[in-house]
Amino acid sequence: MDIKGGEDLQMAEITQQLINTGKYETFLNRAGKGNSETILFLHGSGPGVFAWANWRYALDDCGVQYDCLAPDLAGFGKSSHPETLPKNRQGWMDHWVAQMIELLDELGIQKAHLVGNSLGCSIALELLLEHPERFEKVVLMGPGGTPNTKLSLELGRAKGFYDNPTEKKMRQIMSWFVYDDEKLAPEIDALAETRYETAMRPEIQASNNSIFATAAVPVPVTALKRIKQPVLLIHGRDDMVCSVESSYYLLSHLQNVQMHVYGQCGHWTQIENKDSFNSLILNYFNNSI
Template sequence: MTNITQQSIKSANFETYLNRAGKGNSEVILFLHGSGPGVTSFANWRYALNACCESYDCLAPDLLGFGNSSHPEKLPKNRQEWMDLWINQLIELLDELDVQKAHLVGNSLGCSIALELLLEHPERFDKVVLMGPGGTPNTKLSHELARAKGFYNNPSPEKLRQIMSWFVYDAEAMAPIIDAVTDYRYETAMKPEVRISNDSIFATAAVPVPVTALRRIEHPVLLVHGRDDMVCSVESSYYYLEHIPNSQMHVFGKCGHWTQIEKQESFNHLIQNYFSNKI
């Protein structure tokens, strides 16, 4: 059973497809998904939204260029141009929903966007969870990530299923979820507008946030990582732990890049305790 509602929200410059659960709760959590072929916010966060909606108003939008949200008419030339568009999209969304302040949860690419939001709009956010972040100077460029970026060179359901299996620690145990996610994501990935946007995004490289900027972040930040993450190595979270002043870290053993799915009960319990000041 799902508590999630879905709608398109029009703002000045964007049309954002929003998954929402817990509308009416006073505290808001904004969930930001990662990248990859056919990714959507629903695929990333459906378990978390259902788990957290009793206490929080949970917002999980498809980012510009992904899923069912709008796509830029003129493709950005680099990652920073994409980042600027995502920041504007999310602030416009919060304004449309009359949300003045929210907690943040980012996954992978969503972590990089969360950090940019903290730097550009610090007053709009409270506590932050960064799950499986990358984009740091010591993040290892894995073969798994390189192969995932090449998905559109010769796309097929089989190729996507293989990529999805690299996201988890135990592919055999997770096979039913991998199969379901693959079917859903392949259909999304093959939409012409999604492929065009993703080709552009995958062709750009992350620009690490300078250490001087990280040290000025005053928000409480919880870093969550799978020890066995083969997409974004756990070293990246240790890097942020070193340079973000008010940070702490939780590492899950026998866990890959999909902490919110592989360790869903523990993850959902962890972030709610964090946001409610119990840890």
């Protein structure tokens, strides 16, 4: 399926297809196929989340210059699910790492840049540790999973979505992800409807419950210090899901690192400040900052 980015000639054409990636069928959103460098976008977690919801604006802009890949992780969206659900978070990580490497192999891509959001940041770090030769520059946006990451009230409520799932509750949860929910009301309304429909699929619920029943396994400081790739940390100062302290922790231990903080911004920098975010990561990948 082809999706046009609009009438603006500077917006990339986006395609969607299922790719055979070893144990999984991976649903892939792709923009800029044929460009010489690749960016792999990794989405976050939560009931009903999928890659398109996280990365549609970034695909539009970045696909003009880069081959941009935004897959649904196993257990999310339209990708398939593990036949046996992992018993811990590292088991899920092993599935996601294998899935992403299989995807790059299937597409014949030897090296890529990485952009992670929330859970996607943790997966990006695992990829850097296990397959460092496959990745170049890295952006981690709104990371959690660090020893100083606290379980916020907002995230705790999100974990309890399936106790009494309704579209109204989905919208309420999503309003906590942003700084100004009134300003982004049309965006939240549209996403809440789509994410609710996705979340209510039985296989999505089973995978979500399995993931949220497990605890994050922070990367040891000794391992963080061995990561050689350049890393750009991006965080909303007012993030109530994964607080900015998580990025400050990584800033303290990663070696080749810089950080950009947005005031009056929550957990969805790529949506709340989409134009600035896209310009920032493009300048970073283009070696302008």
